[in-house]
Amino acid sequence: MDASYISPFVSSIQNVFTMMLQLPVTVGNPRIKTGGKASHDVSGVIGMSGDVVGSIVLSFPRSTAESVVSLFSGEQLGVDSPDFADAIGELVNMVSGGAKAEFTGKRVSISCPSVVVGENHHIAMQKDVPCVVIPCETDCGELTIEVSIQVQPESSATNTQTASA
Amino acid sequence: MRVMLIDDSKTMRNIQKSVLGQLGYTEIEEACDGQDALSKIGAFSPELILVDWNMPNMDGLTFVKTLRQTDKTTPMIMVTTEAEKSRVIEAIKAGVNNYVVKPFTPDLLGQRIDETISKLEASA
Numbered sequence: 389m390d391a392s393y394i395s396p397f398v399s400s401i402q403n404v405f406t407m408m409l410q411l412p413v414t415v416g417n418p419r420i421k422t423g424g425k426a427s428h429d430v431s432g433v434i435g436m437s438g439d440v441v442g443s444i445v446l447s448f449p450r451s452t453a454e455s456v457v458s459l460f461s462g463e464q465l466g467v468d469s470p471d472f473a474d475a476i477g478e479l480v481n482m483v484s485g486g487a488k489a490e491f492t493g494k495r496v497s498i499s500c501p502s503v504v505v506g507e508n509h510h511i512a513m514q515k516d517v518p519c520v521v522i523p524c525e526t527d528c529g530e531l532t533i534e535v536s537i538q539v540q541p542e543s544s545a546t547n548t549q550t551a552s553a
Numbered sequence: 554m555r556v557m558l559i560d561d562s563k564t565m566r567n568i569q570k571s572v573l574g575q576l577g578y579t580e581i582e583e584a585c586d587g588q589d590a591l592s593k594i595g596a597f598s599p600e601l602i603l604v605d606w607n608m609p610n611m612d613g614l615t616f617v618k619t620l621r622q623t624d625k626t627t628p629m630i631m632v633t634t635e636a637e638k639s640r641v642i643e644a645i646k647a648g649v650n651n652y653v654v655k656p657f658t659p660d661l662l663g664q665r666i667d668e669t670i671s672k673l674e675a676s677a
Contacts, residue, residue, distance in 0.1 A: 403656060404656045407656040407657070407658055408568075408656045460564060461564045461567065462567070462571075471563055471564065474562050474563050474564050475562075475564040477562065478562040478564050478565050481562075481607070481634055481655075482634050482655050482656050484634070485607075485633075485634020485635060485636065485655065486634065486636065486656070488637075489635075489636035489637050489654075498607065498634070500561070500607060500608070500609055
């Protein structure tokens, strides 16, 4: 995966968390993920399609997720509340949407988000696409963004032709 | 002023409702997607509509295009994560009057609402 596709997610999560939650995010060193186990207990998942395909996961330990949702929604919500999943889904939606806007010249769509809650859950991703895990630290605790995307070859060819026309 | 909020996220509707409340707008109807909004719009007769883009069943762009076939005047603000210039142009062409990219601050959303209403009043 092109490293330039990682930085939009870093800037987007910092922008979303600072603007909507007043919660600064410190980003650690990205690493390649091995295995399908989610980083933490609560995962917001969104798919990308079009010129860039793959998936984005925002994964939180339960306590971090509860604190973040409380900041975002203004109320204390347990993980069993439908509004809890709604808030996590909207966060991953905003982070993915902000990042995709940085893919200049690419036509990309994002799916409606899904949220998975449970210890040791697995999220199946495309086997031939590496998943980059970006660790993040906030005053509410740690979380990760997992980015597993690839640019469609047809898109690269089209863009090259357009650029040289 | 009657305001309709269309967003599949209840959290986002609550945030927008809070901003509207601070601006003094309390007569608010909520809808969770374009279809839901179309089913409620006749009875509520909104004077301002805030609409998300990506929603299940009927997305915001389809809603705007559908409503504009019969209603050319009710002001609509698209509030969405879709930040690309091409998307903004697409939404304006479809008939939205203003555009707010998520994430937003309460001040920014408030400004866009004020702008939209001021333009409407100036053209009346």
